[in-house]
Amino acid sequence: MDLTLKVWRQPNGSTKGKMEDYQVSGIDGDMSFLEMMDILNEQLIEKGEDPVAFDHDCREGICGMCSMQINGEPHGPEKATTTCQLHMRKFKNGDTIYIEPFRANGFPVVKDLAVDRSSFDRIIQAGGYISVNTSGNTLDGNAIPVEKKNADMAFNAATCIGCGACVAACPNASAMLFTSAKVSQLALLPQGRVEASKRVQNMVHQMDLEGFGNCSNVGACAEECPKEISLENIARMNREYLSASISSE
Amino acid sequence: MSSQSGIFNSSIGRKIAMALSALFLIIFLIQHFTINVTSTFSPETFNSWSHFMGTNPLVQFVLQPVLLFGVTLHFVLGFILTARNRGARDVKYVRYNGNAHSSWMSRNMIWSGLFILFFLGFHFYDFWIPEINYKYIERLPADETRYYHEVQEMFHNPVRVVIYVLSFIFLSLHLLHGFQSSFQSMGARNPKYFPAIEKFGKLYSILIPAGFIFIALFHYINSL
Numbered sequence: 230m231d232l233t234l235k236v237w238r239q240p241n242g243s244t245k246g247k248m249e250d251y252q253v254s255g256i257d258g259d260m261s262f263l264e265m266m267d268i269l270n271e272q273l274i275e276k277g278e279d280p281v282a283f284d285h286d287c288r289e290g291i292c293g294m295c296s297m298q299i300n301g302e303p304h305g306p307e308k309a310t311t312t313c314q315l316h317m318r319k320f321k322n323g324d325t326i327y328i329e330p331f332r333a334n335g336f337p338v339v340k341d342l343a344v345d346r347s348s349f350d351r352i353i354q355a356g357g358y359i360s361v362n363t364s365g366n367t368l369d370g371n372a373i374p375v376e377k378k379n380a381d382m383a384f385n386a387a388t389c390i391g392c393g394a395c396v397a398a399c400p401n402a403s404a405m406l407f408t409s410a411k412v413s414q415l416a417l418l419p420q421g422r423v424e425a426s427k428r429v430q431n432m433v434h435q436m437d438l439e440g441f442g443n444c445s446n447v448g449a450c451a452e453e454c455p456k457e458i459s460l461e462n463i464a465r466m467n468r469e470y471l472s473a474s475i476s477s478e
Numbered sequence: 479m480s481s482q483s484g485i486f487n488s489s490i491g492r493k494i495a496m497a498l499s500a501l502f503l504i505i506f507l508i509q510h511f512t513i514n515v516t517s518t519f520s521p522e523t524f525n526s527w528s529h530f531m532g533t534n535p536l537v538q539f540v541l542q543p544v545l546l547f548g549v550t551l552h553f554v555l556g557f558i559l560t561a562r563n564r565g566a567r568d569v570k571y572v573r574y575n576g577n578a579h580s581s582w583m584s585r586n587m588i589w590s591g592l593f594i595l596f597f598l599g600f601h602f603y604d605f606w607i608p609e610i611n612y613k614y615i616e617r618l619p620a621d622e623t624r625y626y627h628e629v630q631e632m633f634h635n636p637v638r639v640v641i642y643v644l645s646f647i648f649l650s651l652h653l654l655h656g657f658q659s660s661f662q663s664m665g666a667r668n669p670k671y672f673p674a675i676e677k678f679g680k681l682y683s684i685l686i687p688a689g690f691i692f693i694a695l696f697h698y699i700n701s702l
């Protein structure tokens with residue numbers, strides 16, 4: 230397969246970037262998108278040019294590092310797939326592929342396609358945890374009964390890998406799906422209820438401080454999420470937030 | 479833990495205010511439609527209901543200001559939200575395939591909203607300002623039978639009819655996203671009942687604007 234790539238190149242966060250054209254050939258349908266990027270980078274290195282910087286780690290769809298906007302969609306055209314799990318057979322010989330970083334003020338570009346997603350870490354730090362005594366008398370979490378339905382919903386929310394595709398897809402660059410998944414995974418469990426009210430308020434507050442946009446229920450996030458986190462989580466966070474704001478002193 | 483700002487300074491607070499004003503306007507539309515539609519089959523009912531709405535002090539001095547407040551809050555918040563959301567992504571995508579993951583209506587609420595706002599201005603100029611003038615400025619004698627004729631006169635003009643019809647099409651587009659969206663914002667979403675809300679929302683968003691279009695066309699055709 231021969232392809233034309235239009236890739237965003239930006240030397241660093243303080244310099245303006247632009248799209249550059251590259252040709253790659255001999256791409257096999259069984260390659261992953263990142264392997265195709267590796268081939269491009271080998272070509273660039275051989276020519277003595279600067280390779281394209283992009284994030285990746287596990288390459289098996291679980292770490293959430295591989296951020297790329299491919300032909301106008303985060304992680305490309307396939308549903309429920311990360312970029313590392315996207316196969317080149319999804320493209321045709323002669324295709325032109327646009328490759329851009331995830332764009333949001335909350336995700337500043339570090340270089341080329343790599344963006345800084347530590348805003349997500351700060352949202353987690355604001356409340357995405359439970360306080361547990363680890364002095365040696367730690368209780369076994371399994372000793373507390375949890376209703377099956379809630380356990381399942383909490384588990385589903387917890388499958389969020391913090392990739393940021395939800396923000397990238399959202400026309401408002403809102404981080405509501407991510408934040409709501411992190412609020413929900415704890416709010417649904419008895420251990421999480423203790424700090425639930427403070428948690429939702431602090432995490433939403435941090436989310437707003439990070440410069441993400443406001444959710445207008447477009448739903449692009451859930452459509453593009455590689456882990457299929459659902460909009461019910463956002464509704465749950467809205468409820469949690471509303472009741473926390475009304476009841477908090 | 480860090481301190482929090484007040485609820486209406488937060489993204490979720492604004493979202494809830496948007497949804498509450500929307501739900502209020504959705505209910506208002508039903509009431510407005512119910513009165514208007516009587517003009518197509520019973521001019522007397524239309525006249526008496528209009529007279530009631532136009533002279534009842536509770537409607538005039540409580541409901542009307544609340545309505546004005548609701549409308550204003552809704553569009554001012556809409557502008558604020560849009561400006562903030564545009565500002566959350568300074569460098570735009572070279573390619574953004576919105577249709578792959580969301581409806582045109584949901585991404586263009588500001589445009590359908592602006593058209594409706596323009597329509598509201600026009601509609602005020604058409605009906606509301608003359609009403610206020612009639613009742614409170616010139617203080618003309620109450621006439622319980624004038625309303626039906628006023629409507630007939632208004633819809634004699636094809637340009638006005640076209641503007642009304644277009645506006646209701648935009649209203650329908652706005653509601654197709656807005657109806658279910660306001661429930662989602664209030665946190666009312668779960669797999670059991672949300673499909674029913676969506677279905678009802680679709681029906682409402684098509685039938686109510688279609689009904690208003692019918693009323694405008696009915697009076698226009700009658701005037702030919």
Ligand code: SF4
Nearest residue numbers: 389390392393395454
């Ligand atoms: S909600 Fe989905 S898209 Fe957003 S960060 Fe989590 S896994 Fe990624």
Ligand code: FES
Nearest residue numbers: 286288293295313
């Ligand atoms: S590299 Fe880990 S999810 Fe793609």
